[in-house]
Amino acid sequence: EQLLSSQATPISLTRYLLEVAKQNKELEDMVGLINGIQFACKKISSMVGKAGVTDLMGSYQGLVNFHGEEQKKLDVLSNEVLKNALKFSGKMAVIASEEEDVPIMVEESYSGNYVVVFDPLDGSSNLDAGLPTGTIFGVFQQQFACLVREFEEQIDQVELACLQNTLQPGRRLIAAGYCIYSSSTMLVLSLGNGSHCFTLDTEVGEFVLTRANMKIPQRGHIYSFNESNYYQWDKGIQEYIERLKKGNNQSATRYSSRYVGSMVADVHRTLLYGGIFGYPADQKNVGGKLRLVYECAPMAYLVEQAGGKATTGREDILDITPKSIHERKPLVLGSPDDIEEFLQVYGMSLVNR
Numbered sequence: 001e002q003l004l005s006s007q008a009t010p011i012s013l014t015r016y017l018l019e020v021a022k023q024n025k026e027l028e029d030m031v032g033l034i035n036g037i038q039f040a041c042k043k044i045s046s047m048v049g050k051a052g053v054t055d056l057m058g059s060y061q062g063l064v065n066f067h068g069e070e071q072k073k074l075d076v077l078s079n080e081v082l083k084n085a086l087k088f089s090g091k092m093a094v095i096a097s098e099e100e101d102v103p104i105m106v107e108e109s110y111s112g113n114y115v116v117v118f119d120p121l122d123g124s125s126n127l128d129a130g131l132p133t134g135t136i137f138g139v140f141q142q143q144f145a146c147l148v149r150e151f152e153e154q155i156d157q158v159e160l161a162c163l164q165n166t167l168q169p170g171r172r173l174i175a176a177g178y179c180i181y182s183s184s185t186m187l188v189l190s191l192g193n194g195s196h197c198f199t200l201d202t203e204v205g206e207f208v209l210t211r212a213n214m215k216i217p218q219r220g221h222i223y224s225f226n227e228s229n230y231y232q233w234d235k236g237i238q239e240y241i242e243r244l245k246k247g248n249n250q251s252a253t254r255y256s257s258r259y260v261g262s263m264v265a266d267v268h269r270t271l272l273y274g275g276i277f278g279y280p281a282d283q284k285n286v287g288g289k290l291r292l293v294y295e296c297a298p299m300a301y302l303v304e305q306a307g308g309k310a311t312t313g314r315e316d317i318l319d320i321t322p323k324s325i326h327e328r329k330p331l332v333l334g335s336p337d338d339i340e341e342f343l344q345v346y347g348m349s350l351v352n353r
């Protein structure tokens, strides 16, 4: 605690991790892992910043990912940078990425006990317009042994057990974070002891602590939803948004609308200014659009660590055990009072159906 509050010299992320490991022996291996992630985020930040002059905008012709989405050049490069940084940390058992069809078991020589799930460059469709993008990650302990395969016929059982590691509920996260590439590059990280923001000082090439123990405001006055989906939403969602727009909500105030369309930017602003961000299910995305494992759960973890809440409208995001690696879920997160009011209105609409 005193480390986070010291006003002396700026606290670098590297120093913060070493201090945490000194006080929590069980987190020693976490230092190497997060250092690998911070290196990757610095590299991705540099690539994103130079994309316009290094011909890294746009997409590889005809390349689409598992979801059938056109892969941007920087999607592919960011994924490679993060995969390699994690593998060479020597702390990984298995990784799952938005850009990989299936999770990847790290070969035995580099294998460790951690499981990392990540979206290497979320919001990349905004890149060409110079809008914010971000890296999102979550860290679990390995639950199922990723044993070295003795015989070929074992491959299925071993592979299946190992891949199960990436389908843990968010309550089992031991760390999560995101890095936003915007007017500045900021890495928000939690090791289970609050959410802390580190900003990249490009002069020295280090992330330095700029917001310790982030606390989301109890209530905000900004809502962040893609309202073009309004007529495809449940009645309860429509009713709730109407109350914010008309000012007939518990705060008796009309809310402002802010929506970037890049999850990391919209969540980061909600964490700092309060209010509510959501991507509900709609008639087009009946299960919601955002991915549970490597978007919703890590963000829900960080928001809860900052005193906020994250729900599907029916259950806490962190309580859900994923059925598949690219599973989508409705997501509404933000200030506790805003989420409580949302659940009351949405819950009532479900009861009155």
Ligand code: P6P
Pocket: 122, 123, 124, 125, 226, 261, 262, 263, 264, 266, 279, 289, 290
């Ligand atoms: P829409 C970006 O593609 C993303 O996955 C999130 O970063 C963002 O919150 C959402 O999709 C935006 O979706 O349908 O509003 O463009």
